[in-house]
Amino acid sequence: MDLDHTGVSADELRRLLRELSGDLLSRRRFVRTYVEMWPTRLSRLVAAIDDDDLDETKVVLLSIRSSSVMLGVTGLAHLATQGLHALERHDLIECRHVRDLLAESGDRACERLLELEATESMLGR
Secondary structure (H helix, E strand, O other), rough: OHHHHHHHHOOHHHHHHHHOOOOHHHHHHHHHHHHHHHHHHHHHHHHHHHOOOHHHHHHHHHHHOOOOOOOOHHHHHHHHHHHHHHHHHHOHHEEEEHHHHHHHHHHHHHHHHHHHHHHHOOOOO
């Protein structure tokens, strides 16, 4: 069974907007920054795992998870959590699997985030 790891939550985007006191431009900047930083985060993760650098792998997975949770990018947040659990078990095979899933899903999740943010902004929410 293939799981869709590209999910994005409109509810979380709305929650962020409330936390930003309704400032749509600030939310848009958060979204764009997330999307712009995705390739760098992914390349850092690839390098860390390829180098068996567990500390850096943890830092990057925490970064992916926290930023994804904040913006409602639920699929990538779930994968990052899965990677962190694998790291705790020193399961580098699973870490590599998670890395591959993040690589496969990340760009599409970013596209969905941009699409949802544009729709939500047009609706004023």
